[in-house]
Amino acid sequence: MDFELPTDDDPRRLAVRAWLAEHPAPTGRQLAEAGYVAPHWPRPWGLDADPIHQLVIDDELARAKVSRPSNQIGIGWAGPTIVHAGTEAQKERYLFPLLAGEEIWCQLFSEPGSGSDLAGLTTRAVRDGDEWVVNGQKIWTSGAQFSQLGILIARTDPDAPKHQGISYFICPMDLPGIEVRPITEMTGGQTFNEVFFTDVRIPAENLVGEVNRGWGLAKVTLGNERVSLSGGGALWGMGPAARDLLDAVRRAGGCADPLLRQRLAQLHIEAEVLRLIRLRTLTARIRGEQPGPEASIRKILADEHGQRIMELAKDLSGAAGLLTGDAGPGVTNGMWHYGYLFARALTIGGGTGEVQRNIIAERSLGLPHDIDVEQGKTWREARSAS
Numbered sequence: 001m002d003f004e005l006p007t008d009d010d011p012r013r014l015a016v017r018a019w020l021a022e023h024p025a026p027t028g029r030q031l032a033e034a035g036y037v038a039p040h041w042p043r044p045w046g047l048d049a050d051p052i053h054q055l056v057i058d059d060e061l062a063r064a065k066v067s068r069p070s071n072q073i074g075i076g077w078a079g080p081t082i083v084h085a086g087t088e089a090q091k092e093r094y095l096f097p098l099l100a101g102e103e104i105w106c107q108l109f110s111e112p113g114s115g116s117d118l119a120g121l122t123t124r125a126v127r128d129g130d131e132w133v134v135n136g137q138k139i140w141t142s143g144a145q146f147s148q149l150g151i152l153i154a155r156t157d158p159d160a161p162k163h164q165g166i167s168y169f170i171c172p173m174d175l176p177g178i179e180v181r182p183i184t185e186m187t188g189g190q191t192f193n194e195v196f197f198t199d200v201r202i203p204a205e206n207l208v209g210e211v212n213r214g215w216g217l218a219k220v221t222l223g224n225e226r227v228s229l230s231g232g233g234a235l236w237g238m239g240p241a242a243r244d245l246l247d248a249v250r251r252a253g254g255c256a257d258p259l260l261r262q263r264l265a266q267l268h269i270e271a272e273v274l275r276l277i278r279l280r281t282l283t284a285r286i287r288g289e290q291p292g293p294e295a296s297i298r299k300i301l302a303d304e305h306g307q308r309i310m311e312l313a314k315d316l317s318g319a320a321g322l323l324t325g326d327a328g329p330g331v332t333n334g335m336w337h338y339g340y341l342f343a344r345a346l347t348i349g350g351g352t353g354e355v356q357r358n359i360i361a362e363r364s365l366g367l368p369h370d371i372d373v374e375q376g377k378t379w380r381e382a383r384s385a386s
């Protein structure tokens with residue numbers, strides 16, 4: 001890490017403090033209109049903030065204990081895509097409500113037959129006058145049951161090569177013909193859903209970008225990622241982290257078992273390595289360099305680290321770890337139990353661990369592709385045929 005945060009009298013800090021003095025308990029709408037929800041977006045939705053400016057705003061909001069609206073898919077995916085490729089009318093209609101957390105978004109991408117191989121999706125959208133008629137099924141749609149809007153990718157040209165016949169739509173979730181069925185997970189919660197489309201009519205003006213060019217848009221956000229100093233918890237930024245487990249062990253009087261102590265030390269080392277990778281990425285961004293394969297490396301390390309934290313929390317509790325609720329002695333309580341069950345999802349969602357390893361192998365190490373995606377052949381078959 002070779003950067004320092006601006007000093008206390010930096011004008012960018014003073015500007016945030018002056019605004020917070022006028023808005024001591026800001027609403028989501030006020031934060032959005034001030035550009036503080038996604039400061040790296042262009043004006044008027046953001047502040048065109050460079051990485052240091054973003055960190056200053058984060059720092060000042062955290063100091064004032066002000067939280068941003070939570071709308072992960074909306075702010076992380078839908079918004080940047082609309083900023084990048086949306087019409088003026090779409091920007092006007094959707095961006096501020098999304099930033100303010102007034103309209104929650106979900107992501108209608110994965111299907112029963114296409115997750116890692118997302119471009120193999122079969123949900124169809126057929127143009128009919130001023131509408132697109134959508135039929136098909138999505139699955140694993142987080143938050144669909146309480147979302148007002150969704151980003152939907154569907155096949156609009158079944159004869160084109162599979163990456164070239166997909167279009168990107170904004171889908172109001174209350175349209176007739178949409179059926180949302182929550183899936184009960186092993187945590188007992190219902191965070192994701194199956195979503196069925198039967199002759200759903202989406203207005204033509206809800207197409208984002210050009211027809212059949214949706215695949216490129218589905219990958220838009222990467223260059224637009226917000227920078228952050230905080231890695232957050234082990235469950236994709238939520239929940240407890242390694243330091244929380246170490247604190248809990250200290251509070252419980254320490255740990256005498258040498259093998260468990262070794263695993264605790266290992267977790268501390270991993271957390272430190274992840275922190276340094278994050279700072280290296282941040283330094284690169286501040287220098288204006290494009291992130292390399294670190295994102296895939298960090299995801300693999302962080303996801304497996306998260307699983308190890310939750311497994312150790314259980315093991316530290318001995319037989320009490322078999323219980324699901326608050327249980328002593330040791331560290332297991334409801335939060336760790338939930339984390340233990342949820343942590344299985346870490347190496348699946350957002351690109352599985354195997355797929356991340358493929359990315360590193362192919363893009364970073366220059367190894368051959370495992371599958372010729374256009375022809376459905378393995379690289380060996382593709383090579384011997386050429």
Ligand SMILES: Cc1cc2nc3c(=O)[nH]c(=O)nc-3n(C[C@H](O)[C@H](O)[C@H](O)COP(=O)(O)OP(=O)(O)OC[C@H]3O[C@@H](n4cnc5c(N)ncnc54)[C@H](O)[C@@H]3O)c2cc1C
Binds near residue numbers: 106115116348354355
């Ligand atoms: C908590 C959670 C939330 C999610 N939320 C959403 C959401 O809101 N919207 C949405 O659209 N999706 C969502 N997903 C779905 C997620 O994107 C998919 O689960 C993921 O892309 C994997 O696809 P799949 O489940 O179909 O598994 P598959 O792709 O069928 O993979 C099965 C197994 O095969 C392996 N595999 C597949 N291809 C290869 C390959 N080329 N080389 C080596 N191994 C391979 C995989 O690693 C995996 O182990 C969510 C998933 C989770 C866990």
